Amino acid sequence: MSSEPADLLKARLPAQVLERLASLRLADGRVTLVLDASGLDAAARTALEAEAQSALAQAPDITEVRVAMTAEKAAPAARPRIIAVASGKGGVGKSTVSTNLAVALARAGHKVGMVDADIYGPSQARLLGTEGLKPTAREKTLIPVQSSYGVPVLSIAHLVDAGQAIAWRGAMAGNALGQMLDGDWSGVDVLIVDMPPGTGDIQLTMLQRYKPDGAVIVSTPQDLALIDATRAIGFFDKGGVPVIGMVENMAGYACPNCGEVSDPFGRGGAEDTARSGSHAFLGRIPLDISIRRDSDAGTPPAAGDGPQAQAFAQIAAHVSAWLAAR
DSSP states (O other), X not given: OOHHHHHHHHHHSOHHHHTTEEEEEEETTEEEEEEEXXXXXXXXXXXXXXXXXXXXXXXXXXXXXXXXEEOOOSXXXXXXXXXXXXXXXXXXXXXXXXXXXXXXXXXXXXXXXXXXXOTTSOOHHHHTTOTTOOOEEETTEEEOBOOTTSOOEEEGGGTXXXXXXXXXXXHHHHHHHHHHHTSOOTTOSEEEEEOOSSSSHHHHHHHHHSOOSEEEEEEOSSHHHHHHHHHHHHHHHHTTOOEEEEEEOSOOEEOTTTOOEEOTTOSSHHHHHHHHTTOOEEEEOOOOHHHHHHHHTTOOGGGSOSHHHHHHHHHHHHHHHHHHTO
């Protein structure tokens, strides 16, 4: 973005907004403002956001205005509780479950953040509709990117060019993960970490430096996925991380023409595995084209009110109850 469009947009802002402006970004008709809300109460923050929205909404070629608030804290916030969402195997929809669990928890009243720990295959920028946005920094501390769903997020996709291959050795990937986990998560009480598949360097870094408070294991119902899910459970058990429970993804497909429900990946495998290991079964997510379509569009189904949102809300309710008991 050249300086001229930014200057023209800034000229539209009222003085009370300009004096609190930390950054302004314009990309594809979307304006993202970061405002310093230090010392403002909730009503003043709401009024400041409304003034910024109103000032820029009618600007030529502007299709969307996003406003994020930051504020200095008098004392450092306590570390948020970390929930790792893992699978042990790729291709089971772990990232989609992570996103929608985070959104559903936020809708239930939790202050939720998201870290995309899948350094080599990041997807949270797409899933939360924050592609093209870059985090700012304060004294070398990353400030998470604000999504439209009440979930701030940090992903390696926010730090590198789109489509760039990440060819880093384990130490570099671990350092990148550390930068995101050590970000400014002020105000966040639950941090969802979308883990990469497997049990390699990133997972070891998490256990050794940022031991999660709990783990959610995602699997499809078939035996091949469950074998790897069982390995993931063993990994967290060995590391002393409580397994909150298992989610069975892609469970049941309703034909859009006749309504008949079939089970192309089987049914009940994750529930059986959970119970055999004395772990909770958190729920099932159907194999539904709307979940794929909405996820690709950066609009998490959990943010809506359909049956897919209800499925994620039920899983979030189990996780919320687990958190409340600790």
